[in-house]
Amino acid sequence: MSDVTTMRAISQDVLGGPEVLREVRLERPAPRPNEVLVRVRAAGVNPTDWKHRENGGFLGEPPFVLGWDVSGTVEAVGVGVADFRPGDDVFGMLAYPFGHGSHAEYVSAPARWFVPKPAGIDHVQAGALPLVSLTAWQALVERAGLREGQRVLIHAAAGGVGHVAVQIAKARGAHVIGTASAGKHEFLRSLGADETVDYRETDFAEAVKDVDVVLDTLGGETSVRSLGVLRPGGVVVSILPVGSDDFPREAERLGMRAVRMLVDADRQGMREIAALVESGRLRASVERTFPLAEASEAHRAGETGRTTGKLVLVAD
Incomplete structure (x- = not known):
């Protein structure tokens, strides 16, 4: 269990294969004005994650924490946040590429990157969808x-x-x-x-x-x-x-x-996605989930190229 000042996260010190990923303790972020602190419950793993892990991509040299998908619960809100309060379940995508960091227990990000999680799906489903x-x-x-x-x-x-x-x-x-x-x-x-x-x-x-x-x-x-x-x-x-x-x-x-094109964070787009989910016209197919500590195994599974649908890390 993490204390109130630190959190578990998946980081890397060098570029390379899945074995470079390791669980570390980092300082738990605090929300700045117009930001929310989200307790990450689930976060998808995408091809862009293992590509950045291996060659740095847009992010350059490590250390860094990968992950752009988020589904979780608002833990705290920064000054000026009017749409959410602690306890709200939300999902969204961190800005691509430089908003990365969801493969951790907590993430702090602009409130406008998130929308309410549809009540009809769980965090695993929601965490698979944004990117x-x-x-x-x-x-x-x-x-x-x-x-x-x-x-x-x-x-x-x-x-x-x-x-x-x-x-x-x-x-x-x-x-x-x-x-x-x-x-x-x-x-x-x-x-x-x-x-x-x-x-x-x-x-x-x-x-x-x-x-x-x-x-x-x-x-x-x-x-x-x-x-x-x-x-x-x-x-x-x-x-x-x-x-x-x-x-x-x-x-x-x-x-x-x-x-x-490159994808980017977009509240209106997330609202459209949420509406499709709520109407029953969109659902993520999740082939497998992994505990946060087994992120390297998720990367290995993804890199086979044989995945149907999504792989998801579960941070609980």
Whole structure:
């Protein structure tokens, strides 16, 4: 048990494999004006976590505490916070990339990054949702303007972002095509996917045509080749923000749109996500949970690339 001045957290002193992660004691943060101190109950583990663990990414050299998803209980509020009070259950995403730090017992962050946790889901479900849901929402709705009746192709549709994107696209009234290995097709159909493509056996660029929107979660050549399945005026939104100039150049040549983006914290987006959860149209599939102290095992599981849905750390 932690005392009132310290907390458990998962940190690292060097870049490397899952073995560099270790449980440490850090000073427990205090909320500044317009911030809330949240007792973290659950926090998702995402590919960006193990990529930063291994190569530093946007964060540079350690030490640092990873994690952007948060579901928990407000412990204290800073001066000026009007929307929450101690005891409120909330969920949200810390600002990407520099708001990291949710793989710990507590996190202090701006109140506007959080919304009330829907009563119908537990903290594990809520902790799995923020980063992947905001990514999918911002890509499909804000960047692509996905509308009812449009056709959307979602790459890696059974993964963290993908399986949420399928549900958001269906909620928008779209016709959804998802790529995944054959063993995950039944899962995709249970989420509402209208068509499935086994990427191991079938070239999506040959099998899929006349798409309005492609959500590219893979990057590289997938971004460029996805342009070829679009209808005139269509758009490929890649959640991998860097890569070859071939992607925008080919889009311009074909008269299509190419968009690269990073997710960011957004209260209005979280409200939309919460509303979808409350209406029963969105739910995270959680393959496995891990105690906070076993963060390294969660990273190992995630890096296999075989996860369906999400992995979640539980801090209780």
